[in-house]
Amino acid sequence: MQRPSVVFEMPDLTIAGEVVSKAEMDFFCEYGFLVKKRILDPDKLEAALDRIWTHLLAKVPVKPGSAWTLSRDDKQTWKDPEWAEMVPHPVDGPFQGRHPIEHMRRIVKLHDLGSENYILDLLPNDPRVREVAETILSRDLRAITRVRGVYIVFPSEPQSEEKLEDQGRFLGPHTDQVCQQLNACGYLEDVNPRNGGFTVYPGSHKRMFREHRYEANWSPLSSFRDTLKEVAETIEPYEIVAEKGSVVFWHGRTVHSVGVHLGADIRWALFADFTRNQPVLTDEEHKDANQYEWFKDAKLFRVDEPVGDDMWRSWRLGG
Ligand SMILES: O=C(O)CCC(=O)C(=O)O
Ligand SMILES: [Fe+2]
Known part of the structure; x- marks a missing residue:
């Protein structure tokens, strides 16, 4: 049985004047993630949120005939959105495998905003965010042209009192594909x-790293599935709560899931990928390798290192 999550708040391991303290770096290496609280620029964040709301209201189609309308100012309207049905994913072309906007009941993914300058400026290209990524991974990061997008989780009318022990089955533990080194999840509103x-399986990066042939490229071994299942059954997942403007940095092999949502808020998160600056495959080559995920800026390395004893040999870790 999948283990239920516990609510987790990052302890303060910061040291004034240090981008990533020794204690924070140790935490990242041990648990596979690090939360930097309130590091996004509040002015950029507020302006971005206005634009994201406008985009959401204008672009995500409501179910024909539904009386439901979403309003930013009326929390009552946030529950159980009634979006139009989604047509199947495109099977070829630039959006192969994923629609630019996904609307699946309580989850909306605005991939289409991922290359907007105001989004890039807010998270992956923000100087404070970048210096954390550079300190953890590498001074030489690949230039970022897009992020995955804004991932929104809507609330639901409270269900019958489900026992918390049963909540584990609502989690969808997985690791991400294509090329995975360092990722970031920025909270655009308080996450209570x-x-x-965002829910992570602390320490799972160490196990899942060894379930691949290569350090960063998606290259699972035949034992990958069993190990993932074992992680979900043995590691107690952490549901990360943090204030608006906080950013979760996580190692790309860390098992994670969208979190349990029993509350009344909308969960607003912006997801981005960082990799070292190395030559990558073309779009066509990604399609041939069945690793075409256009909405991520984490492209397969043309040459990647085979997994060896030291899982951190490609990482700067403040050095
Ligand atoms: O929205 C979330 O919290 C998780 C999203 C996720 O895991 C993914 O898109 O790979
Ligand atoms: Fe994921």
């Missing part, structure tokens, strides 16, 4: 307990 917070 049981309101869909």
Whole structure:
């Protein structure tokens, strides 16, 4: 049985004047993630949120005939959105495998905003965010042209009192594909307990790293599935709560899931990928390798290192 999550708040391991303290770096290496609280620029964040709301209201189609309308100012309208049905994913072309906007009941993914300058400026290209990524991974990061997008989780009318022990089955533990080194999840609003917070399996990066042939490229071994299942059954997942403007940095092999959402808030998160600056495959080559995920800026390395004893040999870790 999948283990239920516990609510987790990052302890303060910061040291004034240090981008990533020794204690924070040790935490990242041990648990596979690090939360930097309130590091996004509040002015950029507020302006971005206005634009994201406008985009959401204009672009995500409501179910024909539904009386439901979403309003930013009326929390009552946030529950159980009634979006139009989605047509199947495109099977070829630039959006192969994923629509630019996904709307699946409580989850909306605005991939289409991922290359907007105001989004890039807010998270991956923000100087404070970048210096954390550069300190953890590498001074030479690949230039970022897009992020995955804004991932929104809507609330639902409270269900019958489900026992928390049963909540584990709502989690969808997985690791991400293509090329995975260092990722970031920025919270655009406060994320309160049981309101869909990004959920990580602490320490799982160490196990899952060894379930691949290569350090960063998607290259699972035949034992990958069994190990993932074992992680979901043995590691107690952490649902990360944090204030608006906080950013979760996570190692790309860390098992994670969208969080349990029993509350009344909308969970707003912006997801980005960082990799070292190395030559990468073309779009066509990604399609041939069945690793075409256009909405991520984490492209397969043309040459990647085979997994060896030291899982950190490609990482700067403040050095
Ligand atoms: O929205 C979330 O919290 C998780 C999203 C995720 O895991 C993914 O898109 O790979
Ligand atoms: Fe994921």
